[in-house]
Amino acid sequence: MKLLAGRWQVGTLLRRYQRFLADVRLQGGEIITAHCPNTGAMTNCWAPGDQVYLSESNDPKRRTRFTLEIVCHQGHRIGIHSRRANDLVADALNQGRLEGFEGHGDVVREHRFLDSRVDFQLMYPQDNAMLIEVKSVTYLKSKGLGLFPDAPSARGLKHLSALISAKAQGLQAALVFCVQHSGIHRVAPALDIDPAYGARLAEAQAQGVLIKAFKVGFRLPYAAISKPLPVCLDQGGLL
Secondary structure, eight states, X not given: OBOSOSSOEEEEEEEEETTTEEEEEETTSOEEXXXXXXXXXXXXXXXXXXXXXXXXXXXXXXXXXXXXXXXXXXXXXXXXXXXXXXXXHHHHHHTTOSTTOTTXXXXXXXXXXXXXXXXXXXXXXXXXXXXXXXXXXXXXXXXXXXXXXXXXXXXXXXXXXXXXXXXXXXXXXXXXXXXXXTXXXXXXXXXXXOHHHHHHHHHHHHTTOEEEEEXXXXXXXXXXXXXXXXXXXXXXXXX
């Protein structure tokens, strides 16, 4: 899929502030303020002076014209736009090339289930429907190990509970870690940051929830799911 929209730009990151704003010097020297679409801590994902890639929007209602999409940090490309993870997974599902999820029919986004909205519902002609929740992984801890979450996540716990409930009702359920970091080669829960999430993730797997991770490949302005990655629920086994 095309990741960078409009007359996309390359620049230098000057600072990130107020969570959703970033000042960037474009290649021509102009300094602009871009939207930073990431609610997380963005741990180990950026520093002043990093090269960045920005999408352009022509929406007159927007406060900022540009959106920060990619940060080049310590030799790695990192997709910091959290919602792009859903778009990338949707693209792979619609093309029938997300390993382990072949053979489905309709792909429904933002499906209402109990008191949550799950990212996807897949319809299968022979089997029960599958609910999928997607999480963007960008926190590189060390030696290719990516962790999720990078901050305590009550929302993440709620989504895992919804997937466990789906299994209890006879549905299929899956959690997909979408790795938007070129330096991450395996994924684990961040037990030191959010031990409750790690415990609930292990419970989900024990209840039959499928846990998968997929790496994103960047060929800007395009990006796509490239390959599956190993997931280990015991972080200590990967360090």
